[in-house]
Amino acid sequence: MNHNQLLELLERHAGEFLSGEELSRRLSISRTAVWKQINKLREDGYEFEAVSRKGYRLLRVPDKLAVSEIQEKLTTVKFGREIKLLDTTETTQVEARMLAESGAQSGTLVIAEEQTGARGRQGRRWFSPARKGVWMSMVLRPSCPLSFAPQLTLLTAVAVCRAIRKVSDVEAGIKWPNDLLVAGRKICGILIESVGEDELIKYCIVGIGIDANLDESDVPDELKGIATSLKIESGLEIDRAALIGAVMNELEQLYEMYVTEGFAPIGHLWEALSVTLGRRIKVRTPQGEKSGLATALDPAGALTLMDDRGEMYTIFSGEVQLD
Amino acid sequence: MNHNQLLELLERHAGEFLSGEELSRRLSISRTAVWKQINKLREDGYEFEAVSRKGYRLLRVPDKLAVSEIQEKLTTVKFGREIKLLDTTETTQVEARMLAESGAQSGTLVIAEEQTGARGRQGRRWFSPARKGVWMSMVLRPSCPLSFAPQLTLLTAVAVCRAIRKVSDVEAGIKWPNDLLVAGRKICGILIESVGEDELIKYCIVGIGIDANLDESDVPDELKGIATSLKIESGLEIDRAALIGAVMNELEQLYEMYVTEGFAPIGHLWEALSVTLGRRIKVRTPQGEKSGLATALDPAGALTLMDDRGEMYTIFSGEVQLD
Known part of the structure; x- marks a missing residue:
């Protein structure tokens, strides 16, 4: 038996309870096997309600991409x-x-x-x-x-x-x-x-x-x-x-x-x-740390930084921290 | 037997002929095996003179890197x-x-x-x-x-x-x-x-x-x-x-x-x-072919080209053909 048969059955009866006994009978597998498959499906993101004497009810199908x-x-x-x-x-x-x-x-x-x-x-x-x-x-x-x-x-x-x-x-x-x-x-x-x-x-x-x-x-x-x-x-x-x-x-x-x-x-x-431009930032670059005001993006995509003395730097790479 | 024993022997007697029979006897291998090894060494770039009745003489050791x-x-x-x-x-x-x-x-x-x-x-x-x-x-x-x-x-x-x-x-x-x-x-x-x-x-x-x-x-x-x-x-x-x-x-x-x-x-x-600068060239670029005078290398390493109407182009990539 594969997942799909158990799942099909539960999906066909969505909203209803199906007892372990019934599932076991209709799929010709043991009740332990039913329980194992239910757990496997739970790991895959399916959610079930399990109530004693009533059985299992499918509550939620996981959001799987197709x-x-x-x-x-x-x-x-x-x-x-x-x-x-x-x-x-x-x-x-x-x-x-x-x-x-x-x-x-x-x-x-x-x-x-x-x-x-x-x-x-x-x-x-x-x-x-x-x-x-x-x-x-x-x-x-x-x-x-x-x-x-x-x-x-x-x-x-x-x-x-x-x-x-x-x-x-x-x-x-x-x-x-x-x-x-x-x-x-x-x-x-x-x-x-x-x-x-x-x-x-x-x-x-x-x-x-x-x-x-x-x-x-x-x-x-x-x-x-x-x-x-x-x-x-x-x-x-x-x-x-x-x-x-x-x-x-x-x-x-x-x-x-x-x-x-x-x-x-x-x-x-x-x-x-951008949330960087116009903000005071710290940048860790391969050449050390720099801080100042992020003023512009240059035509090559580098960041222009002005430090507290008004000097401009071009940052080609680095990790930015917003102050 | 490996190459090295045969090679050692021939190198020790560089300039002299060693007969196939002697090589076979001293290395305890058949004459066919000697002949095969010699051919293998030739493929590796060794050169031998082979004279009937005299045998093999090592002429040249290949230029192998070490x-x-x-x-x-x-x-x-x-x-x-x-x-x-x-x-x-x-x-x-x-x-x-x-x-x-x-x-x-x-x-x-x-x-x-x-x-x-x-x-x-x-x-x-x-x-x-x-x-x-x-x-x-x-x-x-x-x-x-x-x-x-x-x-x-x-x-x-x-x-x-x-x-x-x-x-x-x-x-x-x-x-x-x-x-x-x-x-x-x-x-x-x-x-x-x-x-x-x-x-x-x-x-x-x-x-x-x-x-x-x-x-x-x-x-x-x-x-x-x-x-x-x-x-x-x-x-x-x-x-x-x-x-x-x-x-x-x-x-x-x-x-x-x-x-x-x-x-x-x-x-x-x-x-x-450079043999490109100051020359008339043709460049095949992803944007098509351009021709003109290669005038300079720009700071990013791109080539500056001036076409016949005096317009300047920056060539980032392409195949250059010298006119």
Whole structure:
């Protein structure tokens, strides 16, 4: 017997109780086997009410992603038109990179319900529990110089921020270069891995992790006060398929704009969503710590900082802390 | 029996003939086995004179690289201090990339006597016959922004060009961005693969292929008139170990200069060795073909081109053809 027969039976009788005895008889399996399967389904996110003498009643089907459901939301030509949906994986970045190395086309998307070993910037662990977030990586093959890769990082932040605002009404803002925050707490991480040959980009892996439906109780202790989720902020369950679709739509639209008009319009959108500009910040750079006022985004996507003596610095990379 | 016993015997009697019968007796192997081993050694580049009734005489030991011999030439702290020397491999780029992924330190060098599937820019086949050239790839972990990767490409071209001039007196020049030419023919190819995370470089693989000791007869027909070698140009056999050492020394020295003083001094060295600047060129770019006068190298390492109407263009990437 597989899950599906038990599940079918319970779904057909949704709202009703079915006794363990009856389930056992109708499926020709032992009552212990029924109990084991119920527990397995609970691990997968199904919820049951179990009442003695009455049996089991299916209360809630988990929010599982389906490729068809995501693709219904797409208005894109290429982005998200090839989707590899995984139940669990170490990290979608590695999956996508393998696909890219074996020739996957630009726009190919890898999504996992759960990641067991995901990493953010600088190798930091990225918590990605099953069915609670959007954990995905897209193959991008831009025909542009490697020196433009940082602009793609900013472009992605703009796309995800706009998608979040459309789907959830949560007013996320961008911390330079590509963290999304809500009231100072992180709601999304973006990591772009680029592989280049000489001065050209061969491909990028655009990694996006959005804390969509985590409850306060899902947030690990060490992240309390630091991380939040769209559900925590809005009080509403987010339709993850709609969110993924919206991210793909925004990303393709902005990318087309970037290819035809260059970085300027993307830079303006970034500035409008920024929570860094006009703020006093501290930045840890490879050359040491700097602090001052974040004044502008330069045309290459670097951050301009003015220190207390009025000297200007260009920050190409570093970790920003808002004062 | 292994090669070495037969080889030792022949080397000890260098200049003398040893008969197949004697070799067979002294090594306690059959005469067929002696003949097979001799053929195997010939494939490895050893040369023998075989005269009936007299036997075999060792004429020439192949120019095989040895790690110790290379390291004697080094004045570096890190570059080339870890060397993986392979007899044959598909491509040293992939070997070096695997080492980088498993944590190899900056300066780790992979050298192969022969490459069976090496590729240059845009996937073009790179001919790398056994013991005739310098086929190598170095792991570099620069702590600089990804947007600076094209500068490392130019830096590498300068380092190799200077090393070639030191070791061989061949006046190689640089065609933008990183081909080395002698009288219009290619003598060295450089390919830098960069892997970045957001705006930072994680690591680079600096691939260098120098046509050192190819004879005219080694150059495949389709490359005649296009490729040359240091030996063809100078008439002299090049000490490959000395050349590898010189490349490592130049590379580390220029890299240190780059880290402390920025790109400006490297740019000046590049300009001094360039065969592109001041010439009429055609460039195939992803945006189409442009032609005009190559006027300058910009601070980011891009090429400035002035077309016939006096309009200036910045070329970030493309294939240059000298008019």
